[in-house]
Amino acid sequence: MSGNVSMNLAENLVASIQHTRTAAIALAKLPTAAKNAALEAIAIALEQNSETILAANQKDVVAANAAQLPSALIARLKLDPSKLKSMVAGVRDVIRLADPIGDRQIHRELDAGLILERLSCPLGVIGVIFEARPDAVTQIAALGIKSGNGVILKGGSEAVNSCEAIAAVMREALEKLYENTEDASSHAVSPHVVQLLTTRAETLAILHMDKLIDLIIPRGSNQFVRYIQDNTNIPVLGHADGICHLYVDAAADLHKAVAIAVDSKTQYPAACNAIETLLVHNEIAPQYFPLALTAFQERGVKLLGCDRTQKIIDVLPAIESDWSTEYSDLILSIKIVDTLEEAIAHITTYGSKHTEAIVTENQTIADIFTSDVDAAGVYHNCSTRFADGFRYGFGAEVGISTNKMPPRGPVGLEGLVTYKYRLVGNGHIVADYAGTNAKAFTHRDV
Amino acid sequence: MSGNVSMNLAENLVASIQHTRTAAIALAKLPTAAKNAALEAIAIALEQNSETILAANQKDVVAANAAQLPSALIARLKLDPSKLKSMVAGVRDVIRLADPIGDRQIHRELDAGLILERLSCPLGVIGVIFEARPDAVTQIAALGIKSGNGVILKGGSEAVNSCEAIAAVMREALEKLYENTEDASSHAVSPHVVQLLTTRAETLAILHMDKLIDLIIPRGSNQFVRYIQDNTNIPVLGHADGICHLYVDAAADLHKAVAIAVDSKTQYPAACNAIETLLVHNEIAPQYFPLALTAFQERGVKLLGCDRTQKIIDVLPAIESDWSTEYSDLILSIKIVDTLEEAIAHITTYGSKHTEAIVTENQTIADIFTSDVDAAGVYHNCSTRFADGFRYGFGAEVGISTNKMPPRGPVGLEGLVTYKYRLVGNGHIVADYAGTNAKAFTHRDV
Incomplete structure (x- = not known):
């Protein structure tokens, strides 16, 4: 039946x-x-x-x-x-x-x-x-x-x-x-x-x-x-995961790095463009972490950190599975990296090609990051939360795609x-354009 | 081992x-x-x-x-x-x-x-x-x-x-x-x-x-x-099948319809853009078939026809599976249709969205065909064999796609x-653009 x-x-x-x-x-x-x-x-x-x-x-x-x-x-x-x-x-x-x-x-x-x-x-x-x-x-x-x-x-x-x-x-x-x-x-x-x-x-x-x-x-x-x-x-x-990262470079402006991290995590934690992991260069971590810790605690964000992070601030340990978890909540994992390349490698391994951001005052570092990171959105000194069709000025969006082929990112009407290709002739056949007496194509844009 | x-x-x-x-x-x-x-x-x-x-x-x-x-x-x-x-x-x-x-x-x-x-x-x-x-x-x-x-x-x-x-x-x-x-x-x-x-x-x-x-x-x-x-x-x-059709409309020029059919079938029969089926309007079939038959026989093309075709010319019967067969050889199936809509419906059912052509002197009919047929290439009064990156002037092609999403048709460098979207700010956060005192976006193309 x-x-x-x-x-x-x-x-x-x-x-x-x-x-x-x-x-x-x-x-x-x-x-x-x-x-x-x-x-x-x-x-x-x-x-x-x-x-x-x-x-x-x-x-x-x-x-x-x-x-x-x-x-x-x-x-x-x-x-x-x-x-x-x-x-x-x-x-x-x-x-x-x-x-x-x-x-x-x-x-x-x-x-x-x-x-x-x-x-x-x-x-x-x-x-x-x-x-x-x-x-x-x-x-x-x-x-x-x-x-x-x-x-x-x-x-x-x-x-x-x-x-x-x-x-x-x-x-x-x-x-x-x-x-x-x-x-x-x-x-x-x-x-x-x-x-x-x-x-x-x-x-x-x-x-x-x-x-x-x-x-x-x-x-x-x-x-x-x-x-x-x-x-x-x-x-x-569309997109399944939205695992986005913010990388705070050694040459980051501390004030921007705190504000952007807080916005990227807390402005709407359930959104796909919110960050799940903060990558921080070891040279700036000692100055950055105390400021960030205060700001995140004020907003009730639970922090999880790698071994080296735990030595600087008092956070719970992050385990391997944290790097591939989309919390969609006020939870953030933190990892210290020694180089830009290590940050990019982490993003390549765990990211979902959605939106990835860097905070740095060093233009060369920013250029390498935005070129080498493979994601629909690559951001410099701004919040990942901007990844949205309305904010991009598309009027409306049907969703955000993490596909590699276009359309990717926020998808609007386009x-x-x-x-489709429309070809109009007047009896044209290919035989005339082949062989020994082949006619040549003009290929002239009208 | x-x-x-x-x-x-x-x-x-x-x-x-x-x-x-x-x-x-x-x-x-x-x-x-x-x-x-x-x-x-x-x-x-x-x-x-x-x-x-x-x-x-x-x-x-x-x-x-x-x-x-x-x-x-x-x-x-x-x-x-x-x-x-x-x-x-x-x-x-x-x-x-x-x-x-x-x-x-x-x-x-x-x-x-x-x-x-x-x-x-x-x-x-x-x-x-x-x-x-x-x-x-x-x-x-x-x-x-x-x-x-x-x-x-x-x-x-x-x-x-x-x-x-x-x-x-x-x-x-x-x-x-x-x-x-x-x-x-x-x-x-x-x-x-x-x-x-x-x-x-x-x-x-x-x-x-x-x-x-x-x-x-x-x-x-x-x-x-x-x-x-x-x-x-x-x-x-890419494309699996290349089942392309030529529709000879009641208002076709007979000379063009013969030349285009012959070229579309025989210029390179193993190509994906060669036709497998010829659809012919019943009103023009009695004049068209004898001319086409001679031309195809000269080139050794084996013809298979629907019941009505067999009543006009001496061809072998086409069976249901013929309409979905890519011969890749000097074989052509022929079907008589009573209307443009029937031709389009046949193409919708059996075509592979590769290249579809019409021969007609009636512009309105041509416009309906090229609009309503869903294929990477829709052709009017020319051979389907033109579907090729070199002929389109792309310089070179990696293949022809019958996907619905772009890139479709002959695919070149493009x-x-x-x-990717690159967004560069100076500490910009989304919180400033939300809530009661939200800043407005300028959305000004540079």
């Missing part, structure tokens, strides 16, 4: 995702104005239906409180009029972003009458699986629509009522606009471009739909992201786009 | 690839002139050692003939003075290509004194596994050096003597240049940046070295590429590059 049930689930799901895929093909061809009109309709509908959304969210919050879920989770889950207002503002921010589709990256005459273009185009359908954050629904949907992609959304189960209410409001707004648009199929965004999943079974099922889904963006715990990476053939954009 | 042997192999291999990785970190920082000097030294050495290389190649050719290998393979394997000359020219072509490293893609002030840059940088170490083509050794090595990447090469076993001779010549040239350069470690390309593997066991071993190798580029049979894709966590660039 359960086999039949899951068979039905899978069949229905395939049909409904196929529906989104078909809608996305039409979306790919819509002019910017039509996509922006859909986003504005969503923004207005969110404003008009704020009470419905807040009421649904209240149900989730009550359930979360009853289940005694962590207060940080409840804080992210809970909506209020001001948070809803910034969700609406976020959708309007995406309206203002440049349309990433149809950008002509290459325009080249290969020979007379044979013209090559490389054109940016949507990926197709994107599956985004995120935490119990209702505000992510509108943000990701807006980025999806603007980038011409269909979007399959799945939010954390604790936010299911909120996500359903928001998705329903968006869908109604798109339906109304679609119905009121003349020749809608080529002038309006189909309501099917955005689809919300609500069960774990559906999430697992879509991992196998590599013919229907072009990219999976998982956000959440390391374990969850790694599970997704290991269980799908669909390309995955990362939801690929390209 | 064999366990120990393979343990030793793996340990030695890890050490030697680590050596290449270390060399690649230095290579990443070299100025363009140093990389070009290395390439010129390789070009000269290839010229000076042509007899040694041709003698080694002769051994491979004798063995291949003795083993009665296919003549196409032997043709690709065999070097002669003119082929060697074009290998040298190919290396010098790469010298003339723009350096893809250090390109500043973003340069933005986030706030006063806090400057973000996005800089192109090498991937690290690339593993390229290719056919029995000695000329690929110099081409891939040149692209690797120019893009600042270490390269692990493995050629087809039939070319082992040729590949070893060429690799030795390149290595000696780099060694001599390195020894004769003052402060060589920061002014010359290390001879360790290029490494040749010669056994299958080594190839299999590197698939597991995801800490040491950043990208695998497999070239060869579908089966081989799929094996690589299924057996490594390292990103793979596809061997990633980027």
